Amino acid sequence: MSDQRVVRPTPISGFPEWTPQVRAVEQRWLDHIRAGFESFGFASVETPSVENLDVLMAKGETSQEVYTLHRLQADAKDDSDARLGLHFDLTVPFARYVAQHFNELTFPFKRYQMQRVWRGERPQEGRYREFTQCDIDVINVDSVPLHFDAELPRIVHRVLSGLDIPAWTLNVNNRKVLQGFYEGLGVKDPISVIRAVDKLHKIGDEGVREILVSEGLTTEQIDPCLALARIKGDGATVVTAVRELGVVSELLDEGLEELAFVMNDLADLPEGDVVADLSIARGLDYYTGTVYEASFDDDPEYGSICAGGRYENLAGQFIRRKLPGVGLSIGLTRIFAKLVAEGRIEGGRVCPTDVMVVVPNAERRTEALRTGELLRGRGFNTEVFHSIAKVGKQIQYASKKGIPFVWFPPFEEGGDHEVKDMERGEQATADPTDWDPKG
16 A cells, blocks of 8 residues: 555635636637737737846735745755846846847837736735736836827726726826825825825825824824825816816926826726725835726625836836837736626636547557647647547547537548537537538
C-alpha cells in the first residue's frame, strides 16, 4: 500500500477559476474587448507578471497589497528575487514600459493590455486576489490632447454595450474641479479632502464630515464640499450648479472647461449612460485631471467595474521627459464573476471541437487521421477519437462533450464518408473536401 500523502484539493479564496463552459464565454468576452480596442487603433502590449518593487511602489499607497517574490529553495545569501513583486495593476508597469522603450515607440502611444494582476487584500464579493484587467491608455510627450479624455469612455461604452451585462453608468469628473474648488475655499491640503470625498459612497456625508473636521476644516468649508459632491448631470447643468456655489478659482475654471468638453463630446451617447458626477474623486494621488468610475445601476455597492483617469507624470518618473497619459481599466473578473455567481452566464460548449472523427477499427485509423487533417485544413476544429472502441462509445463521448458533428470515415475500402448532426439526429453521406455544415 502506498504511503504517499493525499492532498485534498480545495479552492483558494480570492483566486477564481471556471469550468471549460464558463471559460469559453470569458474567452469570447476577451475577444470582443480586444476587437473593440483595436477598432480604435490601439496596439497590444504585455508586460511581465513581476516588476521591481521600486517600480511597484511608484503609487505609494498600495505597498500592503503587493505579493513579493521568493523562491522556496532560495539560498539565504541569494537575494536576487528579494526586490521583485507581482504587479497589482497594469498602469505602473505600462509607465515603466513606455520609459524603457521610449526610443522605439511612436507617440501618442495608444496601447491596450489584458492581463491578470494580483493584490494581497481580503477577498470579498467583487474583490479578488487574482483577477484580469483590460486597460486602454494613451501616453504622449509633453501633453495629451483632451479629445482622448472623451475617446476612451466612448471606446469603453462601445465595448461594454456589446456584452450582456446589467445596466451600468460611467461617471466622469475632473480633479482640477475638486482641487480648484477646495483651494477657492481656502483649504490648505486639498488632496486630503479629495481622499475623504472619495470615501463618500462608502461612509456617507456624516462619515466624510467627521474626517474633514479632523483635518481642521470649518463648517463653512465642509458644507460647500458636500454640496459640490451632490452635483450630477450633463456638462452644462454641472457647470451652472458649481458656479452657483460661489467659489472662485482659476484651476476650478480650467477643470470645468475640461469637464464640459468631455461631456459635450459624448453627448451623442444614450442619455444617462455617461454622467458628470462631482462625487467621483479617485483616491490615488497621481490623477490630475479627468477621472472615471463606472458601476452597476442596481448594485452600486458592488464596487467600480471600470475606472481610470488622466495622469501627468507617472511614466516621467522613470525618464527625464514629461510623459502624461490618460487611461481606463475594465475590471473583467469583477464583472464576469458577478454574473457567474448570479447564474446569468449561459455556459458555452465543453470544448471547441466542431467535428469528431470516429475510428472504425485499427485498420481504418490511418483513414480517420487523414480525414481529420482534411477537415482541419478547411478550418474545422477536429479531433479524431483517441482509441479503438465501439462506435457507440465514441458517439457517447462526442455527445458528452457537446460536439455538434460526428464524422464516419469509410468502414471499408471504397465506402462512403458520412456525417451525423448530433442536434438533429440526422446522418448523411458527405465529402470532407467540400462538406458545408450549413448546407
